[in-house]
Amino acid sequence: MGKSSYDLPILILFAMRPYQLTLLLTELCNLRCSYCHCDKKFLASMRPQTAHKAIDEVMEARPAEEPLNILLMGGEPFLAFPLIQDVVDYTCGNYPSKKVLFKAVSNGTLIHGNIQQWLLEHRNLFEVTLSLDGDKETHNRNRCGSFDLIDFDFFTKRYGRHTTVSSVVVPETLDKLAANVMAMEEQGFGIKFALADGIAWDVQQDAPRLAAQLDLLIEHYLQHPQLQPMNLLSYAIWCVPGHFAPERCVPLTWSHCVAPDGKTHACHRSTPYYNSGEWSIPEEKISLRGVGFLKPACATCCVRSICNACPATVAALQGHPLQTEITCALNKVLYVANAKLVVRMFLECPTHIHITRRPASMQIDMLQGAQTILEQLQ
């Protein structure tokens, strides 16, 4: 990689990056979603003393001026609402000058009444990511009919924080992907979609279906220059030419997870509760260090720096040739769609915020990255 004028901004970006402590507060969940891999035999919840110790240790280990994210995971973390309150009170009470953002990933079904009130009182430091797959029919299909248990008005009108939804698409809901994205955007949500991991995608049939849905979304974003494209169409393709270093997840360097028993893990995905079933991370890779590429061909692929950035997913899929090929084929569809969107934006919608909010140096690399992807991955 040659010397570039981008070196300084990259350094600044990384210096501001928060460390993330994940606390797996509880292994209990009130739902049984169809695509969830968690081992439901695990039923532990964390004791307050365990959480306090984990917080003290991270405060001791990290520079005082560095911001900290504390991610509260479950199960359903709001089943442990008293512990959530305790963690926030303990942290703010003992480390008042530390810049901390608390985040929880929740199915939303318990966020009513006093929990809503508490969130309103703490909204300047507490963010909820809501698990929501789309409209009622889509959501209920895989998420135990829980759609009507969510108070959407709270998240979109009263909470006062921009809420991101975490959504999963499966082959059976794929044809509604674009409609669901547009509907949730209309409600005011930020959107992070993922293709369900480790399930029987039929590449011959599903790759064209996915491409068709992404084409609908490309048209949608070209008509709405003020809308930031959802995550599947916001890939960091400006990293493809090699001047920009992508932000990758580096467990045990930028983050770690503490399980209910107090043991430290690379991330929540490597805890015994999450790491079960056919797609388990093998013991020798459980630290998630030096996991490498999904398959040997990745080493020469043009998107190698940004593709399969979750080391836990890569570690779980390595050694499963069929699943590896499925992942690769669907990823290619996604990268090509990202490239198409960028090229068409520059040609047809140059005022789009996806372009204009970035410095010229990054725009150049977006365009170059898009052209490389179209040449090499189609």
Add this chain to the structure above:
Amino acid sequence: MKEKFEISADSMAKLSEIQSRLAKSESKEMLSSQASACTCCWGGWCANGCTG
């Protein structure tokens, strides 16, 4: 099989022109924390700070 996305000669010329113009205005402004997005997770639970 889906059709390949091709960039026409006219469009390619236009893209080259855009790149030249951008190169002239290239700035060293600091990247915002929103500058990056990634493919790592869907729940905002990785530590990349790109949770939207």
